[in-house]
Amino acid sequence: MDSDSEQVKPPQPRNILEAAQRCIDPQYTCTLLESANRNEFQLASPYSKEYRFDALLRMLVRFLKIGNFGRFEDSLLLMLVKFVREHAVQRTFRRDDLEVMWDVFLHIYLWVNKVDPPGQQCIVNFYNTVYRQFDVQTQPIFIKRLCFEMTKSKASLPYEPQWTAVLIDSFAHNIQLSSFSAELGSIWGIFADQRYDDPFAACAYYSSLFLMAKRQALLRIKLPMLQIVRRTILEKMTTQISDFVQLKEREEKVDEKSENPQELDLSTPETVHLKALLQCTIQDALRCINEVK
Incomplete structure (x- = not known):
C-alpha cells in the first residue's frame, strides 16, 4: 500500500492538558480513550496544576455545549469529567469560581439525564468533590443557584x-x-x-x-x-x-375490567x-x- 494512502495515527498526547485540548478534534478521540485506559496521563507536565485544571474545565464546558452526543462521545465526556474531578481535589474554590462551576454543572445536568446509572454515579462523585472544595460560606450559595436553575427549567x-x-x-x-x-x-x-x-x-x-x-x-x-x-x-x-x-x-x-391497564x-x-x-x-x-x- 502506498505510504501516502496509509492512515497516520495521531501522536500520543504528552500530558493531560494536551489530551483535553485534543478531545474536541475527532481524529484524536481514539488515541485519547486508548491512552486513558492505559492510564498514561500521569506524566510530568510543564504546566501548573491550576492552569491545567482551568484548561480542563474550559474543554469540558466546550465539549458539553456541542451536544448531540452518541455513546462514544458520552464515554469520552465521562472520562474528561473524571480527569477534572481528579484535579479538583487539589483545588480550593472561591466565590470567584461560582459562575464557571454553575455553568459546568448546569450543562452536565442537561446532558447527564440520558446517561446510564454508572455514568450518573460518576457525575454525583464529581459534584460532591467540587462542592466540598468550596468554603462553607460559599457552599449554600452554590447549591441554591443549582436548585433554582433546575426547578425553573x-x-x-x-x-x-x-x-x-x-x-x-x-x-x-x-x-x-x-x-x-x-x-x-x-x-x-x-x-x-x-x-x-x-x-x-x-x-x-x-x-x-x-x-x-x-x-x-x-x-x-x-x-x-x-x-x-x-x-x-x-x-x-x-x-x-x-x-x-x-x-x-x-x-x-x-x-x-379493562383491556388496557394503567x-x-x-x-x-x-x-x-x-x-x-x-x-x-x-x-x-x-x-x-x-x-x-
Missing part, C-alpha cells in the same frame, strides 16, 4: 427529581451551620411550588424535603419558619401524594415499597415538626 428531564434530591441532601446535612441556616428560607421558597405528576417516580425528591424538615425540627432551627413550611408546603405535598394514591387505586379497580400498578413490590417509604418519611417528619410547636 421547563424541560422534562427523567432524572430531575433524583438530582434535586442530591442537592437537598447536601444542603440539609449542614443546616446547623449559620451560612446554611441563613439560606433556609430561600431553599424552601425554591421548592414551595415544585411538584411532580408521579410522586412515586419522584420519591427521592419528596423524601429529601421531608427529611430536611425533620432535621430542621430536631436541631430546632428557625422553628417559626418551619411551622409556615409545614402549612404551606409539606401539608400540600402530603395532600398531593394522598390524592395520587387514591386516584391510582380507583384506576386499578377500573382496570380490572402503567402504574400499586400492587407491584417496587410500588408498594415506594408508597410505604414515602408515607413513613412523611409521618415521621410531621411528627417531629408537631413536637416542637
Whole structure:
C-alpha cells in the first residue's frame, strides 16, 4: 500500500492538558480513550496544576455545549469529567469560581439525564468533590443557584427529581451551620411550588424535603419558619401524594375490567415499597415538626 494512502495515527498526547485540548478534534478521540485506559496521563507536565485544571474545565464546558452526543462521545465526556474531578481535589474554590462551576454543572445536568446509572454515579462523585472544595460560606450559595436553575427549567428531564434530591441532601446535612441556616428560607421558597405528576417516580425528591424538615425540627432551627413550611408546603405535598394514591387505586379497580391497564400498578413490590417509604418519611417528619410547636 502506498505510504501516502496509509492512515497516520495521531501522536500520543504528552500530558493531560494536551489530551483535553485534543478531545474536541475527532481524529484524536481514539488515541485519547486508548491512552486513558492505559492510564498514561500521569506524566510530568510543564504546566501548573491550576492552569491545567482551568484548561480542563474550559474543554469540558466546550465539549458539553456541542451536544448531540452518541455513546462514544458520552464515554469520552465521562472520562474528561473524571480527569477534572481528579484535579479538583487539589483545588480550593472561591466565590470567584461560582459562575464557571454553575455553568459546568448546569450543562452536565442537561446532558447527564440520558446517561446510564454508572455514568450518573460518576457525575454525583464529581459534584460532591467540587462542592466540598468550596468554603462553607460559599457552599449554600452554590447549591441554591443549582436548585433554582433546575426547578425553573421547563424541560422534562427523567432524572430531575433524583438530582434535586442530591442537592437537598447536601444542603440539609449542614443546616446547623449559620451560612446554611441563613439560606433556609430561600431553599424552601425554591421548592414551595415544585411538584411532580408521579410522586412515586419522584420519591427521592419528596423524601429529601421531608427529611430536611425533620432535621430542621430536631436541631430546632428557625422553628417559626418551619411551622409556615409545614402549612404551606409539606401539608400540600402530603395532600398531593394522598390524592395520587387514591386516584391510582380507583384506576386499578377500573382496570380490572379493562383491556388496557394503567402503567402504574400499586400492587407491584417496587410500588408498594415506594408508597410505604414515602408515607413513613412523611409521618415521621410531621411528627417531629408537631413536637416542637
